[in-house]
Amino acid sequence: MMRSGQVTIKDIAKELNISCSTVSRALKDFPGISPATKKAVTDLADKYNYRPNAIALSLRNQKTNVIGVIIPETVHFFFSTVISGIEDAAMKEGYNVMICQSNESYEREADSIDALMGARVDGLLVSISRETADLDHLKKVKDEGTPMVFFDRLVEGMNASSVIIDDYQGAYDATEHLIEQDSKNIVHLTGPSNLIIGRKRKEGYISALEDHQIPVREEYIVECRKGTQEEAEQVMAKLLSTGMAIDGVFASNDVAALGALMAVKKAGLKIPRDIAIVGFSNWQFSSLVEPGLTSISQPGYEIGQQAAQLILEEINSKEKGKSQIKILDTELIVRGSSTRK
Amino acid sequence: MMRSGQVTIKDIAKELNISCSTVSRALKDFPGISPATKKAVTDLADKYNYRPNAIALSLRNQKTNVIGVIIPETVHFFFSTVISGIEDAAMKEGYNVMICQSNESYEREADSIDALMGARVDGLLVSISRETADLDHLKKVKDEGTPMVFFDRLVEGMNASSVIIDDYQGAYDATEHLIEQDSKNIVHLTGPSNLIIGRKRKEGYISALEDHQIPVREEYIVECRKGTQEEAEQVMAKLLSTGMAIDGVFASNDVAALGALMAVKKAGLKIPRDIAIVGFSNWQFSSLVEPGLTSISQPGYEIGQQAAQLILEEINSKEKGKSQIKILDTELIVRGSSTRK
DNA sequence: TGGGCTGTTTCAATCGATTGCAAATCGTGG
DNA sequence: CCACGATTTGCAATCGATTGAAACAGCCCA
Numbered sequence: 001m002m003r004s005g006q007v008t009i010k011d012i013a014k015e016l017n018i019s020c021s022t023v024s025r026a027l028k029d030f031p032g033i034s035p036a037t038k039k040a041v042t043d044l045a046d047k048y049n050y051r052p053n054a055i056a057l058s059l060r061n062q063k064t065n066v067i068g069v070i071i072p073e074t075v076h077f078f079f080s081t082v083i084s085g086i087e088d089a090a091m092k093e094g095y096n097v098m099i100c101q102s103n104e105s106y107e108r109e110a111d112s113i114d115a116l117m118g119a120r121v122d123g124l125l126v127s128i129s130r131e132t133a134d135l136d137h138l139k140k141v142k143d144e145g146t147p148m149v150f151f152d153r154l155v156e157g158m159n160a161s162s163v164i165i166d167d168y169q170g171a172y173d174a175t176e177h178l179i180e181q182d183s184k185n186i187v188h189l190t191g192p193s194n195l196i197i198g199r200k201r202k203e204g205y206i207s208a209l210e211d212h213q214i215p216v217r218e219e220y221i222v223e224c225r226k227g228t229q230e231e232a233e234q235v236m237a238k239l240l241s242t243g244m245a246i247d248g249v250f251a252s253n254d255v256a257a258l259g260a261l262m263a264v265k266k267a268g269l270k271i272p273r274d275i276a277i278v279g280f281s282n283w284q285f286s287s288l289v290e291p292g293l294t295s296i297s298q299p300g301y302e303i304g305q306q307a308a309q310l311i312l313e314e315i316n317s318k319e320k321g322k323s324q325i326k327i328l329d330t331e332l333i334v335r336g337s338s339t340r341k
Numbered sequence: 342m343m344r345s346g347q348v349t350i351k352d353i354a355k356e357l358n359i360s361c362s363t364v365s366r367a368l369k370d371f372p373g374i375s376p377a378t379k380k381a382v383t384d385l386a387d388k389y390n391y392r393p394n395a396i397a398l399s400l401r402n403q404k405t406n407v408i409g410v411i412i413p414e415t416v417h418f419f420f421s422t423v424i425s426g427i428e429d430a431a432m433k434e435g436y437n438v439m440i441c442q443s444n445e446s447y448e449r450e451a452d453s454i455d456a457l458m459g460a461r462v463d464g465l466l467v468s469i470s471r472e473t474a475d476l477d478h479l480k481k482v483k484d485e486g487t488p489m490v491f492f493d494r495l496v497e498g499m500n501a502s503s504v505i506i507d508d509y510q511g512a513y514d515a516t517e518h519l520i521e522q523d524s525k526n527i528v529h530l531t532g533p534s535n536l537i538i539g540r541k542r543k544e545g546y547i548s549a550l551e552d553h554q555i556p557v558r559e560e561y562i563v564e565c566r567k568g569t570q571e572e573a574e575q576v577m578a579k580l581l582s583t584g585m586a587i588d589g590v591f592a593s594n595d596v597a598a599l600g601a602l603m604a605v606k607k608a609g610l611k612i613p614r615d616i617a618i619v620g621f622s623n624w625q626f627s628s629l630v631e632p633g634l635t636s637i638s639q640p641g642y643e644i645g646q647q648a649a650q651l652i653l654e655e656i657n658s659k660e661k662g663k664s665q666i667k668i669l670d671t672e673l674i675v676r677g678s679s680t681r682k
Numbered sequence: 683t684g685g686g687c688t689g690t691t692t693c694a695a696t697c698g699a700t701t702g703c704a705a706a707t708c709g710t711g712g
Numbered sequence: 713c714c715a716c717g718a719t720t721t722g723c724a725a726t727c728g729a730t731t732g733a734a735a736c737a738g739c740c741c742a
Contacts, residue, residue: 005403006458006485008728019692024730032690049481051459055399056728059697062346064396066439066460073425077625080421084414087442096456098407098439101428115437117347118392119407140390144347258629284418285626288599349698360722365700373720397698400727 007048016040058120067311068116069099070109070126077284078300079127082151085304086125093312095122106131113137123147123311128155130192147314151307154196154325161314161323163307167197170296170330171204174250174278177294177332179212181340183248183276186214187239188221189232189256201252201280219244224256232259240267247275248338254279254286254295261289261337276338291336299328348389357381368393399461408652409457410440411450411467418625419641420468423492426645427466434653436463447472454478464488464652469496471533488655492648495537495666502655502664504648508538511637511671512545515591515619518635518673520553522681524589524617527555528580529562530573530601532593542593542621560585565597573600581608588616589679595620595627595636602630602678617679632677640669 013023018037026033026041027050044050058064067090071079083099090097098121100112109129114137116124124141126148138158141148150162178186188205191198202221209216222239224232232251236259239246249264251257257279264275271277271291279286282297306326354364359378367374367382368391385391399405408431412420424440431438439462441453450470455478457465465482467489479499482489491503519527529546532539543562550557563580565573573592577600580587590605592598598620605616612618612632620627623638647667 006461009730010728020729021693021731022691024728025691028730030731034690037690049485051455053400053461053728054459055396055405055461056697057730058396059394059400059727060729062697074415074421074428075418075425076421077416077418080415080417083440084416084442087415087440091441091453091456096439096441096460098437099424099428100432100437101425112432114392115432118395119437120347120394120396144390285629288626289629290631350700351698361699362701362723363721365698366721369700371701375720378720394698397727398700400697401699403727 006053007045007050008053009050011048012041012044012050015044064120064122065094066096066098066119066121067308068113068119068121068124069097070112070116070124070128071099071101072104072127072129074099074101078152078281078298081300082127082304082307085301085306086308087304089305089308090312095312102129104129104131106134110137113141117141117144117146121146122315123149125307125311126150126155127152130195133194147311149307149311149314151303152197156196159323161310161325163303163310163326163328164197165298165303165328165330167200167330168204168207170280170298170332171201171250171252172208173204173330173332174280174294174296175205175208176212177334178248178250178276178278178338179208179214181248181272181276181338184214185245186220186248186250187236187246187260189235189249189251189260190221190223191227191252191256192225193223198252205250220246224251224259227253227255229255229259229262232256233263234259236260236263237267240264240269249275249277251277251279254281254283254293257293257295257337258285258289261293272336272338272340276340278338282333286333287335289337294335294338295333297331297333299330302328347394348386348391349394350391352389353382353385353391356385405461405463406435407437407439407460407462408649409454409460409462409465410438411453411457411465411469412440412442413445413468413470415440415442419493419622419639422641423468423645423648426642426647427649428645430646430649430653436653443470445470445472447475451478454482458482458485458487462487463656464490466648466652467491467496468493471536474535488652490648490652490655492644493538497537500664502651502666504644504651504667504669505538506639506644506669506671508541508671509545509548511621511639511673512542512591512593513549514545514671514673515621515635515637516546516549517553518675519589519591519617519619519679520549520555522589522613522617522679525555526586527561527589527591528577528587528601530576530590530592530597531562531564532568532597533566534564539593546591565593565600568594568596570596570600570603573597574604575600577601577604578608581605581610590616590618592618592620595622595624595634598634598636598678599626599630602634613677613679613681617681619679623674627674628676630678635676635679636674638672638674640671643669 009020009023013020023041026038087097102109148160154162154164190202206216249260261277279293279295282295286293286295350361350364354361364382367379428438443450489501495503495505531543547557563576590601602618620634620636623636627634627636
């Protein structure tokens with residue numbers, strides 16, 4: 001039988017010459033429907049592969065069972081791992097996921113939020129773009145009462161739940177590890193300074209130095225604004241050419257660490273003998289380069305899961321305003337790039 | 342002003358003491374609305390940040406402006422690149438994207454399709470899981486008239502549009518490159534045999550050998566079923582231990598190639614001098630290992646874009662049944678692992 | 683035969699936005 | 713002062729599913 005589109009309750013009602021209400025109740029096993037009717041309805045529903053129209057239900061129930069996700073870029077291993085965690089946790093509770101990537105652009109982030117709000121998502125999971133400084137688009141969401149949870153990138157001044165990793169502690173661990181491997185002149189390559197994660201990592205680096213009575217020198221802290229491998233390589237090459245004493249590098253991400261690694265190699269220095277290197281994020285490639293890159297592993301999947309759970313809690317509870325922050329632990333993954341002992 | 346939820350046309354109508362129809366027409370710049378009314382409406386809409394309820398529109402127009410995507414795993418670099426292409430192309434046309442990952446499981450794939458069909462997506466982009474052999478769940482979609490486009494993994498017997506890469510030619514190029522670099526005894530590590538892409542790559546390998554008058558020997562073609570690096574490493578180590586003459590490896594994916602690379606290194610052989618290696622997919626890490634891995638680059642972003650464009654065409658044209666297959670070219674990326682000359 | 687009762691089924695409104703058609707309002711001319 | 717266009721606005725139905733309330737059927741007993 002050829003039909004166009006999916007079957008509705010109305011189609012079934014018409015074919016059986018009964019009302020929509022009866023069909024609806026029969027399908028939902030409501031009391032007060034005769035066994036004969038119930039069987040006729042369920043048989044026909046099976047035959048036509050009836051699926052309740054989620055759109056109609058959304059409109060009636062004022063609930064879409066969809067979670068919106070704003071993410072800087074899906075192509076980053078870390079973020080795609082987060083998505084995986086979100087998807088699994090959401091699907092388990094009968095929610096679908098709508099994903100928009102901001103490509104680290106403020107404008108696209110704002111557009112995406114508008115689109116998701118128009119789609120009436122029940123909640124928003126947001127990791128803001130690097131560019132985002134103005135928070136008006138996020139405040140509107142809050143004002144309209146849509147639950148929102150931030151992940152990975154903390155947003156200050158929003159009073160919203162967040163799931164982040166302990167960037168401070170991770171950076172502290174990384175720096176301390178370098179110190180324990182006898183590095184004393186440790187360069188820190190930072191990311192763009194407007195992201196809180198970058199500041200936290202810098203603080204961890206500084207605290208570790210101070211706790212080990214190593215002077216903190218400003219010229220050893222260098223910003224890599226763009227976050228590309230090439231940029232980090234150039235920055236590192238420049239540092240090396242100054243003749244500064246350098247025996248360790250802590251980069252705030254693995255791409256930068258890799259750039260530094262390349263620069264050190266090209267300068268004819270040995271890793272880890274002359275310069276030990278530690279990155280951050282434990283990307284997929286970190287174990288594959290030569291030597292293997294010591295890094296701080298971020299539990300992306302868990303971040304996604306917890307963020308999804310948090311937003312589902314907020315959606316299902318009526319009390320707003322109780323925001324909580326979950327801080328997940330990082331793990332130091334030691335590989336060849338820093339192992340001297 | 343505190344309100345719960347987003348503003349509707351009704352709210353605006355009530356506040357201005359006019360009817361919903363008037364508000365709707367004013368917002369859409371319909372003729373026959375007095376300038377005064379129009380201004381009052383648009384001002385209030387701005388003030389309350391009115392967004393049309395996409396759910397209500399979907400129900401009325403029988404069109405959700407949402408594209409569903411079924412993907413094996415988002416954490417694969419290739420697939421996340423595809424998603425990026427899909428998202429960009431879809432957003433440009435005012436569509437949102439709903440993503441479900443099958444995790445290479447048939448059951449989850451079928452569930453996801455059910456969920457997306459329930460959400461009344463306007464079209465489906467599907468890359469089937471490794472496990473999928475039964476096509477009933479896909480045929481139901483077709484029968485109900487929902488446009489569907491396959492990408493990357495071709496499905497036989499479905500008469501649906503597809504966007505794939507030229508696996509045959511890519512494999513041919515890879516193998517021929519090895520031959521030109523003086524490899525004559527070339528091992529081919531294949532993927533699981535139920536995916537068409539694996540078969541095509543094997544055919545490309547065989548054709549290249551035949552075209553260069555090199556005998557095809559079955560014992561040089563070995564299946565890596567699981568697709569992990571460890572498996573490939575074991576398989577390769579075993580081959581080397583037999584004493585077979587081997588001076589080249591063409592792996593059907595980069596993970597396997599990397600495993601082979603490790604095994605060759607551990608056996609004390611030099612790459613590319615003793616054994617040259619070529620992979621497939623040009624993963625992110627391929628350029629970072631030592632030596633850099635020669636590979637076949639797949640245009641993931643373009644696949645996503647074209648797949649999205651195809652599905653949008655099918656959605657917007659009423660004529661069904663004209664399915665087309667787009668085959669995108671691969672590119673040989675030469676790096677150290679195969680460069681002898 | 684009618685009142686009461688149980689067991690089934692239908693009616694009508696709802697959610698938000700749109701739209702053909704009808705109606706109300708206005709200004710103006712006879 | 714009314715009638716007649718012209719302009720502006722409202723009514724009601726629609727999309728699919730749900731649900732409280734009302735209606736209807738059949739049956740028993742007085």
